[in-house]
Amino acid sequence: MAFNIFKKKEESAFPLPERTSTDKEELFCYGFDASSLQGEPSALVKPVNTDEVSQVVAFANKQRTPIVPRGAGTGMTGGAVPVKDAIILSLDGMNRILEIDEKNMIAVVEPGVINGHLQEKLEERGLFYPPDPASMSFCTLGGNVAENAGGPRAVKYGVTRDYVLGLEVVLPDGRVMMTGGKTYKNVVGYDLTRLIVGSEGTLGVVTKIFLKILPLPEETMTLLCTYSHLNDAAMTVNGITSAGIIPRTLEFMDHESILAVENYKSYGLPADAEALLLIEVDGSHNAALEDTGKIASICNALNGSVSIAEDMFAKQRIWEARRAISPALYRIKPTKINEDIVVPRGKIPEMLNELKGISEKYNVKIVNFGHAGDGNIHVNIMTDKHDKEEYDRAGKAVEDIFKATIKLNGTISGEHGIGLTKKQYIGMELSATTIEVMKAVKKAFDPNGIMNPGKMFPNF
Amino acid sequence: MAFNIFKKKEESAFPLPERTSTDKEELFCYGFDASSLQGEPSALVKPVNTDEVSQVVAFANKQRTPIVPRGAGTGMTGGAVPVKDAIILSLDGMNRILEIDEKNMIAVVEPGVINGHLQEKLEERGLFYPPDPASMSFCTLGGNVAENAGGPRAVKYGVTRDYVLGLEVVLPDGRVMMTGGKTYKNVVGYDLTRLIVGSEGTLGVVTKIFLKILPLPEETMTLLCTYSHLNDAAMTVNGITSAGIIPRTLEFMDHESILAVENYKSYGLPADAEALLLIEVDGSHNAALEDTGKIASICNALNGSVSIAEDMFAKQRIWEARRAISPALYRIKPTKINEDIVVPRGKIPEMLNELKGISEKYNVKIVNFGHAGDGNIHVNIMTDKHDKEEYDRAGKAVEDIFKATIKLNGTISGEHGIGLTKKQYIGMELSATTIEVMKAVKKAFDPNGIMNPGKMFPNF
Numbered sequence: 001m002a003f004n005i006f007k008k009k010e011e012s013a014f015p016l017p018e019r020t021s022t023d024k025e026e027l028f029c030y031g032f033d034a035s036s037l038q039g040e041p042s043a044l045v046k047p048v049n050t051d052e053v054s055q056v057v058a059f060a061n062k063q064r065t066p067i068v069p070r071g072a073g074t075g076m077t078g079g080a081v082p083v084k085d086a087i088i089l090s091l092d093g094m095n096r097i098l099e100i101d102e103k104n105m106i107a108v109v110e111p112g113v114i115n116g117h118l119q120e121k122l123e124e125r126g127l128f129y130p131p132d133p134a135s136m137s138f139c140t141l142g143g144n145v146a147e148n149a150g151g152p153r154a155v156k157y158g159v160t161r162d163y164v165l166g167l168e169v170v171l172p173d174g175r176v177m178m179t180g181g182k183t184y185k186n187v188v189g190y191d192l193t194r195l196i197v198g199s200e201g202t203l204g205v206v207t208k209i210f211l212k213i214l215p216l217p218e219e220t221m222t223l224l225c226t227y228s229h230l231n232d233a234a235m236t237v238n239g240i241t242s243a244g245i246i247p248r249t250l251e252f253m254d255h256e257s258i259l260a261v262e263n264y265k266s267y268g269l270p271a272d273a274e275a276l277l278l279i280e281v282d283g284s285h286n287a288a289l290e291d292t293g294k295i296a297s298i299c300n301a302l303n304g305s306v307s308i309a310e311d312m313f314a315k316q317r318i319w320e321a322r323r324a325i326s327p328a329l330y331r332i333k334p335t336k337i338n339e340d341i342v343v344p345r346g347k348i349p350e351m352l353n354e355l356k357g358i359s360e361k362y363n364v365k366i367v368n369f370g371h372a373g374d375g376n377i378h379v380n381i382m383t384d385k386h387d388k389e390e391y392d393r394a395g396k397a398v399e400d401i402f403k404a405t406i407k408l409n410g411t412i413s414g415e416h417g418i419g420l421t422k423k424q425y426i427g428m429e430l431s432a433t434t435i436e437v438m439k440a441v442k443k444a445f446d447p448n449g450i451m452n453p454g455k456m457f458p459n460f
Numbered sequence: 461m462a463f464n465i466f467k468k469k470e471e472s473a474f475p476l477p478e479r480t481s482t483d484k485e486e487l488f489c490y491g492f493d494a495s496s497l498q499g500e501p502s503a504l505v506k507p508v509n510t511d512e513v514s515q516v517v518a519f520a521n522k523q524r525t526p527i528v529p530r531g532a533g534t535g536m537t538g539g540a541v542p543v544k545d546a547i548i549l550s551l552d553g554m555n556r557i558l559e560i561d562e563k564n565m566i567a568v569v570e571p572g573v574i575n576g577h578l579q580e581k582l583e584e585r586g587l588f589y590p591p592d593p594a595s596m597s598f599c600t601l602g603g604n605v606a607e608n609a610g611g612p613r614a615v616k617y618g619v620t621r622d623y624v625l626g627l628e629v630v631l632p633d634g635r636v637m638m639t640g641g642k643t644y645k646n647v648v649g650y651d652l653t654r655l656i657v658g659s660e661g662t663l664g665v666v667t668k669i670f671l672k673i674l675p676l677p678e679e680t681m682t683l684l685c686t687y688s689h690l691n692d693a694a695m696t697v698n699g700i701t702s703a704g705i706i707p708r709t710l711e712f713m714d715h716e717s718i719l720a721v722e723n724y725k726s727y728g729l730p731a732d733a734e735a736l737l738l739i740e741v742d743g744s745h746n747a748a749l750e751d752t753g754k755i756a757s758i759c760n761a762l763n764g765s766v767s768i769a770e771d772m773f774a775k776q777r778i779w780e781a782r783r784a785i786s787p788a789l790y791r792i793k794p795t796k797i798n799e800d801i802v803v804p805r806g807k808i809p810e811m812l813n814e815l816k817g818i819s820e821k822y823n824v825k826i827v828n829f830g831h832a833g834d835g836n837i838h839v840n841i842m843t844d845k846h847d848k849e850e851y852d853r854a855g856k857a858v859e860d861i862f863k864a865t866i867k868l869n870g871t872i873s874g875e876h877g878i879g880l881t882k883k884q885y886i887g888m889e890l891s892a893t894t895i896e897v898m899k900a901v902k903k904a905f906d907p908n909g910i911m912n913p914g915k916m917f918p919n920f
Contacts, residue, residue, distance in 0.1 A: 103698065103805075104807070150645055154645065171893070177891065181869060181871060183804060183835055183869070184614075184805075184835065185802050186873070187874065187875060188872055188878060188890065189895070194655070195651055195652075199651075215704035217704065241565065244586075244678060244744075284751075291744075346561075346564045374644040374645055375564075375643055376645050409643070410642075416647070418649065426649060431637065431638060433636070437652060437904070438650045438652065440905070443904065444897070444900035
């Protein structure tokens with residue numbers, strides 16, 4: 001038993017032995033996330049309430065043992081991958097929906113609640129929680145808060161941050177802090193709520209989440225527009241927003257994505273199209289109908305071929321095709337380097353052009369799709385990590401992609417966060433001063449540096 | 461010349477003598493805000509660019525002289541009122557709109573730009589910046605950022621925080637930091653942007669603001685609904701949101717406010733009404749028409765008497781009446797203690813009932829109006845500060861109001877901030893732990909405590 005956490009057993013016994021495992025296989029399973037990186041934790045603890053979280057965190061702080069909070073491990077950048085000998089604090093046992101308050105349009109949940117599970121429970125009552133990351137059927141709301149998760153609906157409804165009204169947080173010394181609360185407006189003191197949203201588990205452990213919810217829109221309509229020229233699709237995106245329409249989703253797929261999906265499973269997408277837009281509008285029946293008509297006109301005027309999903313079945317089929325991109329891509333190559341850059345919306349054509357150039361320069365296949373409505377492009381470099389020479393070229397392509405993104409006033413991550421995979425690039429976007437201030441904030445919360453260390457900043 | 465800033469003249473000359481005034485009258489004018497509190501600054505500096513702000517702040521930091529950033533001084537809680545011998549840093553000279561980027565729906569402004577001025581420039585181009593504090597024709601966007609200003613449209617469109625994409629900030633040691641940027645999504649590092657929004661000038665000086673803008677809605681329609689029973693008005697608020705309609709404004713006036721406004725200037729409001737709702741919807745012409753019809757039905761079903769503004773003139777008249785509340789109230793009593801509590805929307809009737817009880821208990825007149833749509837009630841205790849006995853009773857009523865608010869899961873400030881006037885109450889809402897964390901964050905930014913000291917926290 002060489003585990004760090006038991007080193008000083010005499011001084012301080014581990015607080016929750018009945019919730020703790022050091023089983024090798026279990027530690028393996030809780031040691032990686034969707035980034036495919038693998039850590040070597042020393043123990044896994046599954047607390048069931050705030051008090052238990054507090055006990056474990058206080059213990060870790062006293063022992064100066066790193067502690068890594070974890071949801072479903074669907075993060076793309078290694079945020080939940082532990083440094084060596086860390087304690088994994090899995091919040092999946094804290095999965096109760098504590099309250100759905102229709103009158104005040106608030107839901108209170110524990111961090112282990114699955115996003116899709118809350119969505120279902122709300123929809124049954126005619127209510128709506130907009131953030132919809134692709135992993136919504138298995139990712140947790142605690143993880144969504146840690147990463148400030150987005151999704152296709154963000155273009156109209158915003159991201160996780162826009163729905164978190166308050167948090168209960170266990171601080172790195174074990175104290176419990178409440179931020180915000182049950183009101184839609186609050187300017188009492190600093191906005192710690194939104195500081196903690198997106199902090200990747202480095203400032204504390206979220207144990208309770210107060211969410212704003214909305215009434216479920218009466219109607220949703222889905223349009224599929226295909227284009228022979230990429231630029232026409234990009235012009236359509238601007239045309240729609242200039243017309244004052246904010247669709248519920250405004251998704252983009254390039255030729256390579258369409259092809260990959262059609263080769264994977266035939267959904268009936270036109271494999272020769274250069275680009276495709278998947279557009280959804282919502283609102284009252286009449287408003288959705290009106291917006292659908294206007295959007296169809298804009299698409300047609302820009303040489304798009306429009307089809308409108310006639311029923312729930314057709315809608316589901318279109319979204320299935322969209323969600324199939326990720327698995328489909330693995331048919332091209334076994335390794336996917338997945339970035340989620342954002343550029344100001346009007347600069348999408350320029351960025352796609354840069355990506356084409358980078359793909360040619362390094363002779364690597366790049367497949368692009370994503371949330372065109374907010375300029376958020378998922379850039380996928382398809383490679384094989386066992387082909388060292390190609391993998392190196394792919395790595396160089398990543399650096400060029402980030403350079404081009406920043407040149408266009410963009411950001412290197414819109415949804416996935418920094419974690420481990422992007423920390424060496426953070427200095428390309430943030431100045432040394434900004435990083436110093438962030439580190440000072442981290443130190444203010446976590447002077448001993450036990451809370452999810454090694455993430456976000458290089459050499460930290 | 462007893463001014464603190466000149467004490468160590470030999471060591472370090474004041475950096476911008478040509479932009480600095482120590483004129484007594486000018487210092488008087490820049491020493492108060494809408495809270496009516498008055499400070500005694502030692503100097504007034506009016507920088508015109510970021511570099512000048514940086515020089516002055518770095519100087520103040522070296523001398524350990526307090527520095528107080530200031531916009532138009534329209535704040536209600538004394539946030540811009542200087543501690544004794546502070547340097548006032550007036551940003552009103554930095555008032556350029558640097559960029560309106562229609563393609564990417566972003567505006568870049570200096571902090572001294574008047575909110576209403578930006579609104580006008582945008583509307584000319586068919587664009588829209590939603591946050592609309594009552595003082596919008598003279599308050600500055602820098603002040604709006606410092607206080608996280610709201611307004612009637614917040615119920616649909618959110619508050620200032622929801623539109624700030626990035627900031628340029630001069631830190632308390634004079635370094636310049638950029639946060640966020642020109643993209644709608646960004647998860648690179650901690651969300652310092654939203655930490656600084658609402659920080660009341662205590663973490664740094666905002667010198668550039670990147671704002672999200674929207675297309676101007678095609679149509680706006682305005683309804684006025686009056687009620688014989690307060691509870692029917694409150695039920696209407698819930699009825700509208702339950703029907704899935706999110707109006708652009710959902711304003712409430714109680715009987716006393718209606719009476720005050722009618723006595724001030726006859727707008728034709730029914731002086732015998734117990735309550736009034738001022739509701740606006742926007743969107744496409746058809747969508748606005750549809751929502752107007754639905755809302756009118758809901759109001760009628762709850763015994764409301766509905767009138768719809770037929771033209772621009774009628775709309776303006778209704779809003780004039782709404783904006784006349786503040787000046788009208790001074791006809792009742794010379795001193796207005798103005799709170800801006802928020803309760804979860806469904807608890808408005810309960811809160812109004814509590815307010816009635818408090819008014820009777822302390823025998824003070826309380827007038828209520830505000831943003832019913834988001835539970836934000838402007839509670840005005842009308843008194844006379846020269847009548848010490850009554851003024852003391854009013855002070856006790858404030859404490860009871862905050863107690864009742866917190867009991868109903870509310871917050872003591874939704875829009876106005878803490879500043880000086882509410883700092884002794886902050887511990888009623890926030891725990892000692894939360895306040896300690898906030899103070900640690902403050903210290904991380906401003907170890908010497910020079911940046912707008914004495915605000916937000918008691919004994920700090």
